[in-house]
Amino acid sequence: MPKIVDHDARRAEIVAAVWRVIEQAGMNGATVRSVAAEAGVSPGSLRYYFSDQGELVLFAAEAMTQRIVHRLEAHSADGDGLTRAVRILEEMLPLDQDRRVEASVWLEAIVRARFDERLAVLKTAGWFGSRYLCRLAWAHLHDLDRPNSPAFSFDSTADERAAAELHTFIDGLTLQAVTYPEQLTADEVRRLLRDYLKTRL
Numbered sequence: 543m544p545k546i547v548d549h550d551a552r553r554a555e556i557v558a559a560v561w562r563v564i565e566q567a568g569m570n571g572a573t574v575r576s577v578a579a580e581a582g583v584s585p586g587s588l589r590y591y592f593s594d595q596g597e598l599v600l601f602a603a604e605a606m607t608q609r610i611v612h613r614l615e616a617h618s619a620d621g622d623g624l625t626r627a628v629r630i631l632e633e634m635l636p637l638d639q640d641r642r643v644e645a646s647v648w649l650e651a652i653v654r655a656r657f658d659e660r661l662a663v664l665k666t667a668g669w670f671g672s673r674y675l676c677r678l679a680w681a682h683l684h685d686l687d688r689p690n691s692p693a694f695s696f697d698s699t700a701d702e703r704a705a706a707e708l709h710t711f712i713d714g715l716t717l718q719a720v721t722y723p724e725q726l727t728a729d730e731v732r733r734l735l736r737d738y739l740k741t742r743l
Contacts, residue, residue, distance in 0.1 A: 561643060564646070568646070574588055574595065599651050603648060606648060609640070610633050623682045638728065648668065649716075680705045680742075
């Protein structure tokens with residue numbers, strides 16, 4: 543009787559293997575061969591899911607997005623507007639090992655998107671997703687109507703501009719924290735975020 547493969551379970555195993563390899567060897571070390579070895583499958587079997595490193599980066603970036611979504615869904619509604627805004631935005635920042643790996647994967651995907659149309663589409667979707675979270679944080683901060691999709695925009699030009707500035711701040715903070723972790727510790731990142739938001743109250 544032929545063996546029945548649970549592709550959803552296998553995909554979850556491969557996601558876990560991808561993240562372990564990235565943590566150990568960085569994105570450049572996450573090749574089809576290295577991920578296959580970590581997952582305990584043959585490279586040929588792994589190519590059922592992606593055929594080259596570009597597809598692997600896409601796979602990792604999509605998994606990263608789902609990880610952030612799952613964490614956001616687990617948030618409580620407790621706290622004042624500032625607390626809720628901080629909670630949302632911290633999910634986008636490299637404040638621990640998991641989120642540092644996620645940020646590194648995303649930055650790698652953005653660089654590769656210049657030459658890979660598959661990643662270019664994801665990059666655009668990621669921009670809208672990040673802008674949505676910044677609008678959501680701004681809405682919590684100022685008790686505005688909550689955005690309900692990435693296509694949402696505030697009626698107020700001032701609120702839209704503020705969300706755009708917040709998005710730019712978060713992107714810059716992420717890049718610096720990934721590039722200079724010794725100078726920009728997690729505690730310092732948290733302090734900078736709270737200080738920025740307090741000036742916008």
